Amino acid sequence: MMAFIGTLPGAISQGLIWGIMAIGVYITYRILDIADLTVDGSFCTGGAVFVVLFGTGVNIWAALLAALIAGMAAGLATGLLHTACGIPAILAGILTQLGLWSINLAIMGMKANVAVNVTNPENLNRLLVSLRFVQDVAKGTRPITRHPVFVVGLFTAALIAVLYWFFGTELGASLRATGANQNMARAQGINTEFGKVLGLMLSNGLVALSGALLAQYQSFADASMGRGAIVIGLAAVIIGQVLFSRVFRNFALKLLAVSIGSIIYYVVMQAVVSLSGIDTNYLKLISAVIVAVFLAIPYWKSHYFSKSVRKGGKLHA
């Protein structure tokens, strides 16, 4: 039990970092109504771009920005495959994801993983977040304001503020309309193809940013670091929705719910590992099962239970 409590700050930090990726997933899955599988690749793209640039001495903010832009480029690729080439969104995402596997390796100089040299204290101090900062704060050798929970928490808050503003603008509202009802959107003069591409870019930009933060945190990028990211993102979105949908109505709070959902996911996973001693290789299976069940619940509800629910739905229609 004590061991588990000791790992909490780390689990929360990771949850917050992955939460940014989950917010990206929320944009495609919930707002645009597209299941985008690009994220499994673009997450690593962000990490790879960051680690390589940081390693050559590039300013940390510039490296993060570059990761964001690389992710947006991946989203652009999927968006164009989907809209300009008419490929179903899922397949378009899979194609980009597959292509990114090679691209990510190429970015990392054909190595499966690249480390950030954190034994050099100068390098370490340049980082925004690091697992070592968690330990340093615990030891008292670093101020609490450098704790990853604090830093990524602030980062997430700023991000949510920007997204809240954006989705309230004319352009942002047109994206929401595109996801809600394409017929209506087009009839109101909204270019739905453009909206989908823009949304995919925005989403994958955030996913890559999250990958860049994780690479920093764990001090390496790995070719397979994004494997299953989409499932983790969906888990966070669903957990957030199940727990908070009744109290969080405001859009900013819904994004916050996703971030909290991600934290809960990581804390629960950590608890499972610490308390049951299960082989960590089973975690992906557990995630897959949990997400499958939560995705199935609404379907089961409408198909196998209470017919009155469906009738009620028609009355409201």
Added chain:
Amino acid sequence: MLDIRNIFKTFNAGTVNEKTALQDVSLCLKDGDFVTVIGGNGAGKSTLLNAVAGVWPVDSGSIFIGDTDVTGLPEHQRARYIGRVFQDPMMGTAATMQIEENLALAARRGKRRTLRPGIAGKERDEYRELLKILDLGLEDRLTSKVGLLSGGQRQALTLLMATLQKPRLLLLDEHTAALDPKTAAKVLDATERIVQKDRLTTLMITHNMRDAIVHGNRLIMMHEGKIALDIAGEAKKKLTVEDLLARFGQATGSDEADDKLLLG
């Protein structure tokens, strides 16, 4: 105002499901014309409106709105000129967005969507006034999600959205068919009022012959992808349902009109 010249449309060409839905259709509407469209199921009425709206490109022919050739324009670009209400009440509004957000989207039809706020404070008062005219109690529910509204309320809202920015052409595709008779009458009433007020050039499909006769200044009847009847002016004013049935029989050389058309 609207000039449709010799348009053709065949769906699923070259397959067993091949269906020629529009065959050499030409139609010219003057400014302020209110044309009602009737015809049996599958006659090509919706296809005609969809061709004008640009849902897909036509096979040949051309379509002008005013002096603008819109034949090659995609749907969202034609929306600048066109307001639409669909048969399905679900289709014209975004269920997960608020009433005022839907209206604000419609208020920006044909304009560039910028990074300015999606809805300005003073718009809300304007919307409240407009909703009052519908007389459906929506003026107090600006921030309600549209998904909570009834079918009739959604159609009325869609109608308002279609005409919020005065369109050069209003396309109504059986927009009251899915509603109960009382609500249908209310929505049709609102339609008549809005069309009259702004003198909107309108194409209205209806399955109800009486409505087709009562409303508008011109009536066309479609049959097998062609315009079989076109009655305007004084002749339309004097028209009765019986006349219409008889003339349809003459025009198409069939007497199946009764079952096919007396749906309403």
